[in-house]
Amino acid sequence: MAAGAAALHGPALARDARRERARLFGLSLPAVLLVLVIMVVPVGWLFWLSFLADDGSLSLEHYRRIAQHPSYFRIFRTTFEVSLATTGICILLGYPLAYLLSQLPRRWAGLCLLAVLLPFWTSLLVRTYAWLVLLQRQGLINSWGMELGLWQEPLPLVHNMAGTLIGMVHIMLPFLVLPLYGSMRAIDRDYLKAAANLGAGPTRAFWLVFLPLSLPGLVAGATIVFILCLGFYVTPAILGGGRVIMVSMRIATDIELFFNWGAASALGVILLVLTLAFLYAASRLARLDRMLGGGAR
Amino acid sequence: MIGWLRRPATDTQVTHGARLWLYLVAGLVMIFLVVPSLIVIPMSFSASQYLEFPPREWSLRWYESYFGSREWMRATATSLKAGVLTMLVATPLGTLAAYGLFVSRLRWVGAMMLLLMTPIVVPLILVGIGVFYAYVRLGLVNSLLGIVLAHSMLALPLVVMIVTSALKSFDMNQEMVARSLGASRPRAFLLVTLPQIRFAVFTSALLAFLASFDEVIVALFISGGQNSTLTRNMFLALRDQIDPTIAAISTVLIVGTTLLLALVQIFGRGQR
Numbered sequence: 001m002a003a004g005a006a007a008l009h010g011p012a013l014a015r016d017a018r019r020e021r022a023r024l025f026g027l028s029l030p031a032v033l034l035v036l037v038i039m040v041v042p043v044g045w046l047f048w049l050s051f052l053a054d055d056g057s058l059s060l061e062h063y064r065r066i067a068q069h070p071s072y073f074r075i076f077r078t079t080f081e082v083s084l085a086t087t088g089i090c091i092l093l094g095y096p097l098a099y100l101l102s103q104l105p106r107r108w109a110g111l112c113l114l115a116v117l118l119p120f121w122t123s124l125l126v127r128t129y130a131w132l133v134l135l136q137r138q139g140l141i142n143s144w145g146m147e148l149g150l151w152q153e154p155l156p157l158v159h160n161m162a163g164t165l166i167g168m169v170h171i172m173l174p175f176l177v178l179p180l181y182g183s184m185r186a187i188d189r190d191y192l193k194a195a196a197n198l199g200a201g202p203t204r205a206f207w208l209v210f211l212p213l214s215l216p217g218l219v220a221g222a223t224i225v226f227i228l229c230l231g232f233y234v235t236p237a238i239l240g241g242g243r244v245i246m247v248s249m250r251i252a253t254d255i256e257l258f259f260n261w262g263a264a265s266a267l268g269v270i271l272l273v274l275t276l277a278f279l280y281a282a283s284r285l286a287r288l289d290r291m292l293g294g295g296a297r
Numbered sequence: 298m299i300g301w302l303r304r305p306a307t308d309t310q311v312t313h314g315a316r317l318w319l320y321l322v323a324g325l326v327m328i329f330l331v332v333p334s335l336i337v338i339p340m341s342f343s344a345s346q347y348l349e350f351p352p353r354e355w356s357l358r359w360y361e362s363y364f365g366s367r368e369w370m371r372a373t374a375t376s377l378k379a380g381v382l383t384m385l386v387a388t389p390l391g392t393l394a395a396y397g398l399f400v401s402r403l404r405w406v407g408a409m410m411l412l413l414m415t416p417i418v419v420p421l422i423l424v425g426i427g428v429f430y431a432y433v434r435l436g437l438v439n440s441l442l443g444i445v446l447a448h449s450m451l452a453l454p455l456v457v458m459i460v461t462s463a464l465k466s467f468d469m470n471q472e473m474v475a476r477s478l479g480a481s482r483p484r485a486f487l488l489v490t491l492p493q494i495r496f497a498v499f500t501s502a503l504l505a506f507l508a509s510f511d512e513v514i515v516a517l518f519i520s521g522g523q524n525s526t527l528t529r530n531m532f533l534a535l536r537d538q539i540d541p542t543i544a545a546i547s548t549v550l551i552v553g554t555t556l557l558l559a560l561v562q563i564f565g566r567g568q569r
Contacts, residue, residue, distance in 0.1 A: 020401075020482070021401040021402065021403055022401070022403070023401075024396075024397045024400050024401035024482075025397055025398070025401040025403050025405070025406070025409075026397065027393045027394060027396060027397025027398075027401075028393065028394035028397040028398050028409055028413070030390050030393065030394070031390040031391060031393065031394035031413060031453055031457070032394070032409055032412060032413065034390065034446070034449060034450050034453065035412060035413060035415065035416060035450055035453060036412075038428060038431075038446055038447055038450040039415065039416055039419065039424060039427065039428070039450055040412070040415070041431065042424075042427030042428050042430055042431040043419060043423060043424065043427040045427065045430060045431065046423065046426065046427050046430065049430075093326045093329070094326070096319060096322045096323055096326070097322075097323045097326045097327065099319070100319050100320065100323040101323075103306070103307060112323075112327065115327040115330050115331045116327075116330060117558075118330070118331055118334070118555075119330050119331065119334055121507070121554050121555075121558060122334045122550075122551055122554060123510075123511045123528070123547075123550050123554070124511060124513065125511070125513060125528055125531050125532060125535070125547075126334060126337070126547040126550055126551060127333065127334055128535070129337070129531075129535060129543050129544070129547055130333040130334050130336065130337045130547070131333055132535065132539060133337065133340065133348055133539065133544065134333060134336065136539065138347050140336070140350050170329065170330065170333065173326075173329075173330060174330070192307075202307070202311045202315075227418070230420065231420030231421055231422055231423075233421065233422050233513075233514050234513050234514065234532065237532075237536060238532075238535050238536060248420060248421075248422035248514075251422050251423070251426065252422060252425075252426075252517075255426050255429070255518075261426075261430065264426055265426075268420070268422065268423040268426065268427075271420050271422075271423065272419060272420060272423055275418065275419075275420060276418070279418065
């Protein structure tokens with residue numbers, strides 16, 4: 001009893017609490033260790049490799065080659081174009097869908113959300129394959145289009161940029177719609193009623209009230225889509241048919257065919273830096289939006 | 298019908314009729330999302346090499362070529378094993394980490410959280426070649442252990458995110474009550490906290506399984522030979538030519554995933 005009373009003494013209690021917190025913190029160590037050993041160390045290693053010349057000395061040789069060779073420039077440009085186009089099309093298709101879903105009664109919205117979730121859960125390879133089958137020369141879309149007399153010759157829909165974009169938009173769309181829908185649901189309808197009360201027609205109320213309030217969700221969704229696109233590999237590799245070369249595909253060929261670790265690592269490091277820079281910029285932008293939204297309130 | 302068109306769809310008196318274009322656009326987008334994956338199902342029963350729709354002649358030949366192939370069966374077994382083991386590694390590790398970081402209010406918690414999220418941000422191709430480079434030195438290339446470790450690392454952020462968000466809506470005072478009644482920290486966690494966040498843990502386990510089962514890029518580099526995963530084999534088959542066997546495999550995968558999801562839904566209903 002006396003010992004218990006002594007332990008309730010301030011500093012001893014604080015020491016106890018500190019020790020417990022440290023122990024709880026320790027629970028995260030196995031997970032942290034896994035990420036460190038399997039990812040951070042290997043990627044750090046690649047980082048180091050990207051600064052080594054073929055003879056093992058420190059140099060910027062790989063980066064210099066990337067900066068000088070026009071072929072690398074083309075690859076980065078393609079990557080950006082594909083990512084931008086995919087994000088843009090996703091916004092055009094996804095915004096109306098998310099908007100409608102957010103307006104529907106919850107029961108109906110849940111049902112329609114299944115249409116977004118089903119592809120989300122379906123394997124990426126399965127969906128890419130489906131498009132390959134649909135878009136090929138003797139595929140469904142070409143044979144139906146010609147039967148209906150819409151076009152005479154089979155259209156080149158796959159193994160090119162068009163096929164890549166169709167496939168990537170299909171895969172990325174749920175990543176845009178889900179966060180956008182969530183943020184639209186959270187918008188207080190009273191703002192729209194207030195706008196109507198003050199004489200704004202539905203169109204005006206949408207552009208001046210709803211759209212600005214939905215921007216943080218849109219920025220979040222678009223950022224996810226854009227970042228995932230930057231590092232995309234599977235879909236362009238299959239649907240691009242070698243005509244659409246993105247950075248990740250070049251990295252893979254550098255390793256698979258040429259065993260050129262330095263060049264591949266340098267490309268990977270640049271890709272990572274671009275991704276992080278974009279993520280940082282977007283996070284500033286989203287915060288700005290929240291501030292604007294707060295100001296409107 | 299006409300009456301419905303004139304009825305207001307929103308509080309601000311926009312009628313369904315004025316919204317028709319929105320219904321049309323959203324409907325087309327939903328068709329675009331759903332139909333491509335579903336259309337593979339009837340096509341997989343086509344007898345033709347070109348996978349007609351609707352099939353002129355029905356057959357099970359592509360299923361025979363899937364289930365009859367030792368190569369495909371071995372790859373499927375590898376993927377299932379890797380998925381289950383990844384689930385068994387990532388779920389407890391991620392749950393412990395989420396719980397530990399959530400209750401301990403040390404200064405480094407934010408940094409650790411950020412570190413645990415990095416696998417989402419780093420481009421997968423970079424992870425793939427990095428892990429490959431490391432595994433070559435560790436002798437883990439083409440091994441099941443190697444796949445499970447890499448996939449667990451990739452699945453960790455999902456588990457940590459889902460469990461953390463469940464903990465946020467859980468009232469930690471309940472655990473404090475249990476402890477003031479004499480339960481130790483682990484006992485309070487197991488008897489009070491865990492049962493209440495079990496739906497989140499269950500969901501994250503399933504996601505971890507799917508994350509591993511569907512993963513292509515990392516598996517492309519680090520799996521092979523006896524331990525080549527299903528997705529790796531599918532990818533290699535697709536890159537070269539359109540093998541209709543993939544349609545049969547795709548159908549099996551779609552049906553399997555749908556069943557898993559239905560399971561979660563049923564389990565989730567029982568919760569509430």
